[in-house]
Amino acid sequence: MYDKLNSMQREAVFCTEGxxxxxxxxxxxxxxVLTHRAVYLIEEKGVNPxxxxxITFTNxxxxxxxERIDRLVGYGSKDIWVSTFHSTCVxxxxxxxxxxxxxxxxxxxxxxxxxxxxxxxxxxxxxxxxLYKEKSFLGVISSAKDELISPEEFTRQAAxxxxxxxxxxxxxxxxxxxxxxxxxxxxDLIVKTVELFQNDAQVLDSYQxxxxxxxxxxxxxxxxxxxxxxKLLAGKYQNLCxxxxxxxxxxxxxxxxxxxxxxxxxxxxDARVIKLExxxxxxxxxxxxxxxxIANNVGRKSKxxxxxxxxGDKIDxxxxxxxxxxxxxxVKDIRNKVREGTCQYGDCxxxxxxxxxxxxxxxxxxxxxxxxRIVGGVxxxxxxxxxxxxxxxxTIDNGRDDLAVRRIINVPKRGIGATTLGRVQEYASExxxxxYNALKMAEDIPTIKKAGxxxxxxxxFIQTMRSKVEFxxxxxxxxxxxxxxxxxxxxxxxxxxxxRARIENIDELISKAAAYDExxxxxxxxxxxxxxxxxxxxxxxxxxxxxxxxxxxxxxKGLEFPNVYLAGMEDGMFPSYMTIMSDDPMDIExxxxxxxxxxxRAMKNLTITCARQRMVRGETQYNKVSRFxxxxxxNLLGGAVRQQxxxxxxxxxxxxxxxxxxxxxxxxxxxxxVYQNKPYQNTSFASSSTSRISLEYTKGDRVKHNKFGxxxxxxxxxxxxxxxxxxxxxxxxxxxxxxxxxxxxxV
DNA sequence: GTTAGAAACAATCCT
DNA sequence: TGTTTCTAAC
Numbered sequence: 001m002y003d004k005l006n007s008m009q010r011e012a013v014f015c016t017e018g019x020x021x022x023x024x025x026x027x028x029x030x031x032x033v034l035t036h037r038a039v040y041l042i043e044e045k046g047v048n049p050x051x052x053x054x055i056t057f058t059n060x061x062x063x064x065x066x067e068r069i070d071r072l073v074g075y076g077s078k079d080i081w082v083s084t085f086h087s088t089c090v091x092x093x094x095x096x097x098x099x100x101x102x103x104x105x106x107x108x109x110x111x112x113x114x115x116x117x118x119x120x121x122x123x124x125x126x127x128x129x130x131l132y133k134e135k136s137f138l139g140v141i142s143s144a145k146d147e148l149i150s151p152e153e154f155t156r157q158a159a160x161x162x163x164x165x166x167x168x169x170x171x172x173x174x175x176x177x178x179x180x181x182x183x184x185x186x187x188d189l190i191v192k193t194v195e196l197f198q199n200d201a202q203v204l205d206s207y208q209x210x211x212x213x214x215x216x217x218x219x220x221x222x223x224x225x226x227x228x229x230x231k232l233l234a235g236k237y238q239n240l241c242x243x244x245x246x247x248x249x250x251x252x253x254x255x256x257x258x259x260x261x262x263x264x265x266x267x268x269x270d271a272r273v274i275k276l277e278x279x280x281x282x283x284x285x286x287x288x289x290x291x292x293x294i295a296n297n298v299g300r301k302s303k304x305x306x307x308x309x310x311x312g313d314k315i316d317x318x319x320x321x322x323x324x325x326x327x328x329x330x331v332k333d334i335r336n337k338v339r340e341g342t343c344q345y346g347d348c349x350x351x352x353x354x355x356x357x358x359x360x361x362x363x364x365x366x367x368x369x370x371x372x373r374i375v376g377g378v379x380x381x382x383x384x385x386x387x388x389x390x391x392x393x394x395t396i397d398n399g400r401d402d403l404a405v406r407r408i409i410n411v412p413k414r415g416i417g418a419t420t421l422g423r424v425q426e427y428a429s430e431x432x433x434x435x436y437n438a439l440k441m442a443e444d445i446p447t448i449k450k451a452g453x454x455x456x457x458x459x460x461f462i463q464t465m466r467s468k469v470e471f472x473x474x475x476x477x478x479x480x481x482x483x484x485x486x487x488x489x490x491x492x493x494x495x496x497x498x499x500r501a502r503i504e505n506i507d508e509l510i511s512k513a514a515a516y517d518e519x520x521x522x523x524x525x526x527x528x529x530x531x532x533x534x535x536x537x538x539x540x541x542x543x544x545x546x547x548x549x550x551x552x553x554x555x556x557k558g559l560e561f562p563n564v565y566l567a568g569m570e571d572g573m574f575p576s577y578m579t580i581m582s583d584d585p586m587d588i589e590x591x592x593x594x595x596x597x598x599x600x601r602a603m604k605n606l607t608i609t610c611a612r613q614r615m616v617r618g619e620t621q622y623n624k625v626s627r628f629x630x631x632x633x634x635n636l637l638g639g640a641v642r643q644q645x646x647x648x649x650x651x652x653x654x655x656x657x658x659x660x661x662x663x664x665x666x667x668x669x670x671x672x673x674v675y676q677n678k679p680y681q682n683t684s685f686a687s688s689s690t691s692r693i694s695l696e697y698t699k700g701d702r703v704k705h706n707k708f709g710x711x712x713x714x715x716x717x718x719x720x721x722x723x724x725x726x727x728x729x730x731x732x733x734x735x736x737x738x739x740x741x742x743x744x745x746x747v
Numbered sequence: 748g749t750t751a752g753a754a755a756c757a758a759t760c761c762t
Numbered sequence: 763t764g765t766t767t768c769t770a771a772c
Contacts (some may be wrong), residue, residue, distance in 0.1 A: 615763070617764080618763040619763085
């Protein structure tokens with residue numbers, strides 16, 4: 001079995017004791033190494049499968065790994081703990097979180113729930129959410145949690161800084177609200193587990209004993225909390241094998257700390273390092289292109305991927321006039337390839353930077369009747385009808401989750417409105433009880449008169465359901481809820497396209513519940529809710545089905561396709577504005593790594609496309625070819641460059657309302673153009689609706705910003721196409737901004 | 748208390 | 763452009 005591995009892979013498999021870092025380039029067979037390693041541990045080293053743990057980031061990756069181990073090993077593989085970070089933590093917390101003063105049947109809040117909680121928190125603290133967005137507080141809190149900074153610690157660090165002190169207050173209040181609802185958010189799952197391990201030596205020891213051999217996939221994506229978690233678990237036996245690729249680190253925004261992989265050898269001085277540099281996935285052309293792009297990054301671990309595969313076709317590069325032409329081309333191209341018999345729909349993937357780009361493709365696929373599937377966007381479990389029904393299940397399962405109760409108290413309409421709810425809430429807070437318990441006593445609440453009559457049937461219903469939980473399966477409970485509330489009946493009466501789609505979703509939820517009942521030995525409501533809370537869209541991607549998949553570059557990590565389309569390769573789209581504008585040069589590097597990830601998804605054919613003109617949020621943008629495309633040497637690119645067409649378009653295009661400031665070309669955009677003999681002229685990427693940039697204010701003037709209020713201009717720097725204005729605001733301090741975005745008014 | 752239509756607003760990527 | 767929030771009228 002091990003003969004099929006190359007020497008480096010074999011070395012990694014055989015190195016079982018002590019810390020090991022495997023630097024595995026894209027397509028170098030790292031899952032193969034991990035699975036073989038598990039098998040080797042069991043069969044050759046006599047390790048009990050029960051003592052092995054493999055951790056991944058998505059359920060899909062976990063499922064794949066489990067499947068592959070199953071295939072390799074005769075028996076016992078079931079006992080290996082193969083799971084995601086988040087499910088692992090939930091499993092541990094379900095058992096022990098009461099030691100941190102939570103109920104073991106806690107609920108897990110998604111982004112929507114978090115926002116609802118945050119809204120209330122802001123209201124309570126009298127924070128104007130026009131000035132300070134809920135989302136920004138949630139972002140601050142999430143980053144703090146990623147770094148294992150507690151509300152108390154945050155408060156300490158905030159001392160003296162007014163804005164930070166406010167964030168600290170919000171953080172404290174938010175955390176208190178979660179605890180009161182017996183709920184954890186996604187970040188808490190990790191944080192609380194670390195907390196548990198740090199506070200309870202006994203629990204930690206029992207897991208250290210259990211997980212004597214630990215393997216972590218995609219290690220470059222771990223954040224500080226996850227790093228700490230692993231460090232604690234591996235603390236006793238130190239048999240820790242991490243696999244990752246610093247060139248594929250693309251999750252800084254959710255706290256991933258690239259230092260975890262770069263400094264692995266410092267944290268674990270005895271660590272062995274093995275590099276896997278042979279790529280088995282892509283053609284030479286594709287791999288070379290990827291290498292050339294990523295070579296522009298500094299500060300990476302040195303490694304060069306190579307392959308024995310054929311040279312393959314050139315990379316097809318096409319530029320179009322608009323986003324819709326781009327979509328037409330790609331869909332046609334797929335159809336042609338399938339007709340020719342070169343590939344199947346299931347071999348094709350369209351990758352883009354933002355979810356919004358999927359719409360144009362979807363339109364074309366619908367028209368052409370080609371089967372497709374979009375990964376991402378609105379999560380199935382985030383849809384209104386699904387969340388409503390799940391809120392019923394949550395209420396039945398855990399009466400302490402105020403959010404769930406409030407969501408459904410008036411769904412379907414029971415004639416219970418904001419006023420009544422406010423009064424119930426008031427009473428609940430006064431008596432320090434949960435919202436649901438206050439509802440139970442509605443008739444005794446003095447401020448509530450007639451409304452009590454409307455509340456009673458709801459409470460009765462929930463109580464009845466609770467008494468039935470023991471002898472009904474999850475799907476039966478769900479169906480009874482649907483029946484009794486008349487939820488589907490109402491939708492049927494509506495009889496619109498939308499309502500029919502909702503019913504379809506509900507049917508799917510029922511079958512998911514039924515599937516859960518069947519696949520579990522001890523199905524419980526909490527168990528189902530937990531499973532549901534942790535699925536990502538990508539987890540549902542079925543291998544072997546014949547449809548084109550559309551997804552973001554982020555979702556595509558870890559996947560491979562014979563035929564890949566990288567769409568929307570334009571400066572401003574990819575790399576995104578945010579990173580182009582950022583003053584941190586590392587941001588563009590992360591974007592470049594994302595491009596590297598995209599290119600290396602392709603096995604045989606890679607097509608790169610872009611559009612000159614694109615509608616973004618109702619405004620037309622004029623974008624240039626992505627700088628990343630220009631980093632690919634011309635000899636690797638093929639395809640009609642459509643030079644003539646571009647020139648025609650140049651004269652057809654309406655004159656841009658403004659020209660580059662001082663006719664200077666921004667050095668960023670003056671990259672050498674490798675595949676064209678003529679540089680772009682006259683293109684700018686700001687929207688056409690912005691009129692020629694001339695500022696109505698100068699240094700020293702008083703200006704007004706519609707969010708930050710009034711301030712004084714302290715500096716104006718001329719950029720290529722815009723002005724970077726520095727303003728000292730009276731209320732929020734000094735900010736740097738681009739004039740065309742800031743919309744500053746002189747006062 | 749409910750609803751429809753208007754206005755405001757949004758600025759990536761995700762477990 | 764698409765979605766969420768606000769407002770006014772029923």
